Amino acid sequence: MHQPLALPAGPFAAFLFDCDGTIVDSxxxxxxxxxxxxxxxxxxxxxxxxxxxxxxxxxxxxxxxxxxxxxxxxxxxxxxxxxxxxxxxxPQLQGVPEVLEQIHAQHGKIPFAVVSGSTRESVVASLEALGLLDKFEVLVCAGEYTHGKPHPEPFLLAADRLGVEPTACLVFEDTEMGIQAATAAGMKSVKVLQPWERPR
CATH class of the missing domain: 1.10.150 (DNA polymerase; domain 1)
Structure with a gap:
């Protein structure tokens, strides 16, 4: 069984998700x-x-x-x-259940973006494999920003493309580097457990 994610107090105008290790257990x-x-x-x-x-x-x-x-x-x-x-x-790819829960619960209420260090092709392929691609308004991927995480640029770019204030965004991330980037962007964040941190 997975633990539901504990989210910081909202409301939030947008959710920004890392892809690998956050949405998909890739x-x-x-x-x-x-x-x-x-x-x-x-x-x-x-x-x-x-x-x-x-x-x-x-x-x-x-x-x-x-x-x-x-x-x-x-x-x-x-x-x-x-x-x-x-x-x-x-074909072997699985989603991260506690994150999929948030996507399904909030989809259609607020806009979503994916902010990833992977290529756009890789992100699209992963999201398509799980039938999730149409849930995201914006994808920000490798090669579309100058400074990668832990620099805030990828997250700020996503907020800008969604037309949302950075401080109104909530970030879902599985790496320290990603959490640092979110904090530097002035955003609240939720840490998704890495595969070995999850209860078996």
Missing amino acids: MPLHYVAWKRALGEWQCEFPEQTFYAWGGYPVVKIISLLNEQQGLSMPVEEVAHRKEQLYYEML
Whole structure:
């Protein structure tokens, strides 16, 4: 059984959701895709590092791994391969129940946005796999902002596109980086548990 999320006192004019690990329980699938794609280049990617870097764009992760391990993996090529491997696993994708509950309860009452460090293609594919894509007015994805989380820019951009004051937005996030970004944007936030933090 899942615990319902405890939301801060509202009312809120909009909900902003991270995608991976927040709406969709996709982090374990993303990790498998990373391990396979990077394994082809003899690159190590410990699971702890993967979760610590949750929220970073794909190309940034590959660049950081290149630096750390003295590798010269072709960034775009490896990014593309990783996304392909992830798409192959989409039929296994599940939603995060306590977040889906909020989406279904509030849909149609206030506007929603997705604010993600993943590519637009990846976010659309994940939301489509769960039949949720039509519930979001706005998607803000990697490549559409200059500074990623923990910088507030992605969340401020989403509020602006929705035409809502940042302080009237509530953010749902599973990473510390995302919570920091929300706080920096002047928004209240709810922390969604990571897979290993959830009661079994």
